[in-house]
Amino acid sequence: MKRLRGALSLIALVLGVVFIMMATLFPVPGDFSTPGFCIFCGERGGSDFLSNIILFAPFGLALAVRGVSGPLVFLIGGLFSLGIETLQIDIIAGRDASLGDLIANTLGAFSGWLCFRTLCFLNQPPSSIRRSLGATAITAAVLLAGLSLFHPRLPDTDSWFMQWTAHLRGMDHYDGTVTSTRLGILSIPPGRIDQVDTVKADLFTETLVVDGVAGSEPARVAPIVSIFDGSQSQVFFIGARGGDLIFQYGARADRLGLDHSTIRVADAFVEMIPGAPFRLVWRGDAKGYCFETGGKYRCGIGLTVGDTWSLVRFVDRPPTQRAVIQILWLWVVFIPAGVAASQPRHLVASVALMGLLLTGGSLLLGFAMTPLYQIAGAIPGLVTGAVGGALVRASDQKTNTARHGLKGSQT
Numbered sequence: 374m375k376r377l378r379g380a381l382s383l384i385a386l387v388l389g390v391v392f393i394m395m396a397t398l399f400p401v402p403g404d405f406s407t408p409g410f411c412i413f414c415g416e417r418g419g420s421d422f423l424s425n426i427i428l429f430a431p432f433g434l435a436l437a438v439r440g441v442s443g444p445l446v447f448l449i450g451g452l453f454s455l456g457i458e459t460l461q462i463d464i465i466a467g468r469d470a471s472l473g474d475l476i477a478n479t480l481g482a483f484s485g486w487l488c489f490r491t492l493c494f495l496n497q498p499p500s501s502i503r504r505s506l507g508a509t510a511i512t513a514a515v516l517l518a519g520l521s522l523f524h525p526r527l528p529d530t531d532s533w534f535m536q537w538t539a540h541l542r543g544m545d546h547y548d549g550t551v552t553s554t555r556l557g558i559l560s561i562p563p564g565r566i567d568q569v570d571t572v573k574a575d576l577f578t579e580t581l582v583v584d585g586v587a588g589s590e591p592a593r594v595a596p597i598v599s600i601f602d603g604s605q606s607q608v609f610f611i612g613a614r615g616g617d618l619i620f621q622y623g624a625r626a627d628r629l630g631l632d633h634s635t636i637r638v639a640d641a642f643v644e645m646i647p648g649a650p651f652r653l654v655w656r657g658d659a660k661g662y663c664f665e666t667g668g669k670y671r672c673g674i675g676l677t678v679g680d681t682w683s684l685v686r687f688v689d690r691p692p693t694q695r696a697v698i699q700i701l702w703l704w705v706v707f708i709p710a711g712v713a714a715s716q717p718r719h720l721v722a723s724v725a726l727m728g729l730l731l732t733g734g735s736l737l738l739g740f741a742m743t744p745l746y747q748i749a750g751a752i753p754g755l756v757t758g759a760v761g762g763a764l765v766r767a768s769d770q771k772t773n774t775a776r777h778g779l780k781g782s783q784t
Contacts, residue, residue: 414469422477428478433489443490508709522624549588587646644669660740677747709758
């Protein structure tokens with residue numbers, strides 16, 4: 374088993390190095406500039422920083438499994454990153470080198486070593502239900518903290534602008550028309566918004582009604598109504614992609630330079646006939662958002678703990694693919710907590726606590742309740758960790774028994 378573990382760790386190390394090189398040393402098209410000494414570079418600098426940590430974490434984890442000490446992992450990760458950043462300065466086209474990347478990459482390698490040491494701690498005997506429940510509670514708390522970053526955050530600026538079917542860079546143009554927008558009793562025509570304070574107070578609590586003439590289904594995201602401030606920061610956005618409704622808004626994550634998911638409602642516009650009048654009704658409630666269009670009324674729509682993966686890097690996908698990503702994300706995230714569940718009753722208790730915290734916590738934070746399929750997706754993560762921990766403990770016990778037997782025969 375020890376030889377197998379060594380062989381697997383070597384394979385993981387090689388794959389980690391190859392993946393890092395593929396992600397960082399391949400040229401990309403377009404102009405580039407070197408940010409230099411910035412730490413969180415660009416509008417989504419926080420997400421880039423987290424992405425680099427995650428990219429280098431498996432590399433550090435593989436080194437830790439092979440017995441490399443923490444300080445040496447830190448040094449190796451730093452030197453490896455320094456070599457990559459040096460190549461990106463003048464040699465690799467389309468790549469940006471920065472101090473932030475160097476720091477994040479080094480921390481990523483070291484975090485992989487810390488992850489290994491944490492797993493060893495969680496898996497060490499004697500078993501403890503407190504350890505199991507504690508690991509589960511910490512994992513759920515981290516996810517809920519990420520979820521809290523999806524709360525709306527309105528810009529402090531006083532210049533806001535309403536746009537109807539705007540032409541925005543990187544998006545399609547919606548070929549329908551908007552004839553009126555009303556927030557509560559306040560009519561908001563296109564252009565500068567005069568009653569900004571009223572809109573700020575009512576935007577996520579009052580009902581927004583949009584009347585217009587339907588257009589064809591766009592291939593990419595196309596804005597229908599949107600609000601931006603004077604610095605072109607997005608405040609509120611409703612658009613279409615195919616037959617789906619797309620809802621975006623400025624969130625707390627933006628202040629930290631983190632990416633975040635949009636809300637995508639499947640088949641919201643499929644029954645709309647191009648050229649026919651339509652009415653879209655959108656409002657927030659205590660459990661997410663509600664919308665009505667074409668006779669369809671849905672509530673409880675919103676972001677959930679399964680969407681916290683998007684804080685690292687959001688890539689828009691259809692609802693079914695999003696659900697698969699959410700399940701896989703929660704599966705992976707809960708594996709370390711499962712390692713601590715060394716007995717079946719510990720595992721059952723961890724599953725119950727996880728379900729309670731993810732459902733109750735999301736509601737307490739003012740979000741839609743965590744869907745059952747996401748709870749079900751987290752359970753295999755706990756089970757995977759528990760099974761993996763049991764196999765490692767059995768292997769270690771067998772090794773220790775063999776050592777004691779060898780010492781006994783020598784004496």
